[in-house]
Amino acid sequence: MRSIKLQNRPGTGTYIKGQERIEQILVAAQGILIDKGYSGLSMRKIATAVGITIGNLHYYYPSKKDLLSDLLDHVIEGYLLEFNTARAEAGSSALDQFIAIINFIVDDLTTHDTTNFFPELWALANHDEQAAERMHELYRKARLDINDLIAQINPTLSHQQREEVGLFISASLEGLTPFIGNGKPWNSNVANIKRIAIKSFVDLVTDIRDEDIASSKSELIAACD
Amino acid sequence: MRSIKLQNRPGTGTYIKGQERIEQILVAAQGILIDKGYSGLSMRKIATAVGITIGNLHYYYPSKKDLLSDLLDHVIEGYLLEFNTARAEAGSSALDQFIAIINFIVDDLTTHDTTNFFPELWALANHDEQAAERMHELYRKARLDINDLIAQINPTLSHQQREEVGLFISASLEGLTPFIGNGKPWNSNVANIKRIAIKSFVDLVTDIRDEDIASSKSELIAACD
Amino acid sequence: MRSIKLQNRPGTGTYIKGQERIEQILVAAQGILIDKGYSGLSMRKIATAVGITIGNLHYYYPSKKDLLSDLLDHVIEGYLLEFNTARAEAGSSALDQFIAIINFIVDDLTTHDTTNFFPELWALANHDEQAAERMHELYRKARLDINDLIAQINPTLSHQQREEVGLFISASLEGLTPFIGNGKPWNSNVANIKRIAIKSFVDLVTDIRDEDIASSKSELIAACD
Amino acid sequence: MRSIKLQNRPGTGTYIKGQERIEQILVAAQGILIDKGYSGLSMRKIATAVGITIGNLHYYYPSKKDLLSDLLDHVIEGYLLEFNTARAEAGSSALDQFIAIINFIVDDLTTHDTTNFFPELWALANHDEQAAERMHELYRKARLDINDLIAQINPTLSHQQREEVGLFISASLEGLTPFIGNGKPWNSNVANIKRIAIKSFVDLVTDIRDEDIASSKSELIAACD
DNA sequence: AATGAATGAGCGTTCATTCAT
DNA sequence: TATGAATGAACGCTCATTCAT
Numbered sequence: 045m046r047s048i049k050l051q052n053r054p055g056t057g058t059y060i061k062g063q064e065r066i067e068q069i070l071v072a073a074q075g076i077l078i079d080k081g082y083s084g085l086s087m088r089k090i091a092t093a094v095g096i097t098i099g100n101l102h103y104y105y106p107s108k109k110d111l112l113s114d115l116l117d118h119v120i121e122g123y124l125l126e127f128n129t130a131r132a133e134a135g136s137s138a139l140d141q142f143i144a145i146i147n148f149i150v151d152d153l154t155t156h157d158t159t160n161f162f163p164e165l166w167a168l169a170n171h172d173e174q175a176a177e178r179m180h181e182l183y184r185k186a187r188l189d190i191n192d193l194i195a196q197i198n199p200t201l202s203h204q205q206r207e208e209v210g211l212f213i214s215a216s217l218e219g220l221t222p223f224i225g226n227g228k229p230w231n232s233n234v235a236n237i238k239r240i241a242i243k244s245f246v247d248l249v250t251d252i253r254d255e256d257i258a259s260s261k262s263e264l265i266a267a268c269d
Numbered sequence: 270m271r272s273i274k275l276q277n278r279p280g281t282g283t284y285i286k287g288q289e290r291i292e293q294i295l296v297a298a299q300g301i302l303i304d305k306g307y308s309g310l311s312m313r314k315i316a317t318a319v320g321i322t323i324g325n326l327h328y329y330y331p332s333k334k335d336l337l338s339d340l341l342d343h344v345i346e347g348y349l350l351e352f353n354t355a356r357a358e359a360g361s362s363a364l365d366q367f368i369a370i371i372n373f374i375v376d377d378l379t380t381h382d383t384t385n386f387f388p389e390l391w392a393l394a395n396h397d398e399q400a401a402e403r404m405h406e407l408y409r410k411a412r413l414d415i416n417d418l419i420a421q422i423n424p425t426l427s428h429q430q431r432e433e434v435g436l437f438i439s440a441s442l443e444g445l446t447p448f449i450g451n452g453k454p455w456n457s458n459v460a461n462i463k464r465i466a467i468k469s470f471v472d473l474v475t476d477i478r479d480e481d482i483a484s485s486k487s488e489l490i491a492a493c494d
Numbered sequence: 495m496r497s498i499k500l501q502n503r504p505g506t507g508t509y510i511k512g513q514e515r516i517e518q519i520l521v522a523a524q525g526i527l528i529d530k531g532y533s534g535l536s537m538r539k540i541a542t543a544v545g546i547t548i549g550n551l552h553y554y555y556p557s558k559k560d561l562l563s564d565l566l567d568h569v570i571e572g573y574l575l576e577f578n579t580a581r582a583e584a585g586s587s588a589l590d591q592f593i594a595i596i597n598f599i600v601d602d603l604t605t606h607d608t609t610n611f612f613p614e615l616w617a618l619a620n621h622d623e624q625a626a627e628r629m630h631e632l633y634r635k636a637r638l639d640i641n642d643l644i645a646q647i648n649p650t651l652s653h654q655q656r657e658e659v660g661l662f663i664s665a666s667l668e669g670l671t672p673f674i675g676n677g678k679p680w681n682s683n684v685a686n687i688k689r690i691a692i693k694s695f696v697d698l699v700t701d702i703r704d705e706d707i708a709s710s711k712s713e714l715i716a717a718c719d
Numbered sequence: 720m721r722s723i724k725l726q727n728r729p730g731t732g733t734y735i736k737g738q739e740r741i742e743q744i745l746v747a748a749q750g751i752l753i754d755k756g757y758s759g760l761s762m763r764k765i766a767t768a769v770g771i772t773i774g775n776l777h778y779y780y781p782s783k784k785d786l787l788s789d790l791l792d793h794v795i796e797g798y799l800l801e802f803n804t805a806r807a808e809a810g811s812s813a814l815d816q817f818i819a820i821i822n823f824i825v826d827d828l829t830t831h832d833t834t835n836f837f838p839e840l841w842a843l844a845n846h847d848e849q850a851a852e853r854m855h856e857l858y859r860k861a862r863l864d865i866n867d868l869i870a871q872i873n874p875t876l877s878h879q880q881r882e883e884v885g886l887f888i889s890a891s892l893e894g895l896t897p898f899i900g901n902g903k904p905w906n907s908n909v910a911n912i913k914r915i916a917i918k919s920f921v922d923l924v925t926d927i928r929d930e931d932i933a934s935s936k937s938e939l940i941a942a943c944d
Numbered sequence: 945a946a947t948g949a950a951t952g953a954g955c956g957t958t959c960a961t962t963c964a965t
Numbered sequence: 966t967a968t969g970a971a972t973g974a975a976c977g978c979t980c981a982t983t984c985a986t
Binding site for chain 4: 529530531532533534609610613614616617618619620621629630633654655658659661662664665666667668669670671672673674679680683686687690691693694695697698701702
């Protein structure tokens, strides 16, 4: 998990020094969020980590909410950048690229930063609308590639069906984080779990037919009443 | 998601009044944790919600850590109870029971409480050893049934392979929470996602062979150098 | 430093069990006062140390003040008992007994309990009238023997002069506590300091004449105006 | 007893306003410590006395320990300053200066502030390593002058003997505090006690010989076994 | 772009005390 | 005698935020 791109409050970050400060702030904030969790993330700790005063931190980010918003963007943008790089580097066949993406996601999710960042994001999304939006935007973008590849591998699926299969695969992979992630009990089984995931998802994408997903006729009729 | 069982500080909860207070405290704490997240959970808010003083709350739980520990046990025990009931009520064939468990998990995960509680638990487990232990103990118990059914459906799998497949299925289902859970963007697609999950997992459990998981021969040879 | 004698609230301590409880309470309280200082002495800690509830502790001592009062008596009585024993065991000549008392005081003041208890008492006496009374009563009793011996060694001294010399000697010895007491920097020099003290005090008591103390005539005349 | 010198947390006290605040804080803290004792000294009371919020007080002193540390330095530095001034103002002969110092110490110890501050320091030193270090450093510095004068008055004493005599005299004078100090029962006898002290210490310093302190030959022989 | 100073609310925790049982 | 339950105040400390400089 890496991160780039700098947003901030209008009027700040105009000079090079300001740009660097914002980068320092976001890196520090990300580190604290990952290490201590959201409940341990405070403006004070961020300022101390950067080596500036709280007053100065509030100059860049008038409120903690603003900082969090920027932090989320920062981390997410970095993640998407890596994600896209990963696909570009994969083989030329759709299936190879599909497998490459699964590999990338699992490898990434076992890094210390990703293992610790994403659960915070999921929890945050339950209580912070802003975080929820950022999170769903991230996954929507990440599924773009997956859905595209699914379409190539199995062209019989309708748009909705493809999207639902893509969501299932993406969500399933995310779900592995608290179990096979960095420092987790099943971390040493990552290689085998990855094989299971690839087999399972490749079979799913290859085999699935409309009838497997679509509501049965009787259900449809019932729904029409 | 429901919850029973009452632990507490030795010396408290001996009378009915105390037992009821502890129940009130845990219910209130659970509600706040679900509504506001861990960063919004404070002893003061819990006391206010129950209608007692902070001093009195600390009489039952000398520290927040103690309260959290009990809260986790309380919620988890309740969850496991429901889980076991669900399997007992399912059909007699192993495959039917397997499908019933998937159904139960997906249905449960779309309730307001589960959607909001578990991400907090995953995040907490990253920074609190106590929470991590409780969480993994919960999932270990929950996988007991799943693994047992996998063994019946596909007896060719070794112990380890069965456990890894069980973990993959369990984790995948959990991963759906932030996407199809209560109030989440894909919540209206639950029925279809559930069908995809069932088809995918049934196929996986039925089809999978040792060769799909075990390290390939070339990998083994490489590892021997 | 040891301690006996049990007082308490009227109505309590009537049975043997109650007497024992009071003894346990005072022993525990003394230990905490010595270990943690007065600022670390609380009803809760005492109750926990004894293994009873705070409610029960308040049955014996309705308020912390009551307990402290009893504690002071308890410790002081024990101290005086030892003090008297010490003199009784000393030789028969007045000078030998005088030296024996100095020896006893210095030896006692280097024990862990005395080193840690008395400074608490002196500090307490500055803010608690009750403690002040107890403290001065203790020293008044302790000086009784000293003054008596001074009178025997040097019969020329007037009553007041004898008392002032006795006070000076007693106070000087107490003053050694924070310097040569248990664990203090000069603790290893106790033997030499003791010799200095004995020489100094024996010379003082032997040599001193009225003129050394009494206000000069001019002062007396000035005071008469 | 007076006090000067200002330390504080790095980053604070840079402006005049901050410097004044720190002075106000230390003066208020000293006053409360003297009036109520250490058990009555709280950050809240200090903040209230100064007329600022607790948050602001913690801005200057992140922890109570930090404040206490600074307070001790503050008071001790002031004391040493006065002490040195006192000797400088005394007569030219060693004996005159020696007597002047005794006079100064006794006079100082009968002031309200000294009578109430030092017993707190002695008690504190028993439970707080930091306080112990500060206290012993103070007395070490205070004995420097005394030891120097003893050397001039009685050049026959070895280094160690001189130090032990100096310690005895210094400690003896301190010990008078709880008895002849401000508001104490023997306070009206200060003049006489002072004469006894001067006679006693002058005789001691003048007369004492190595043989009075050094372990007797028989003891040395016994120790060699 | 940055600092030092300040606020007011809230945090987890401990306190002495009361009281029904 | 003893317990369990409760109060209300105070404890040391951290928080996000503001603002003059």
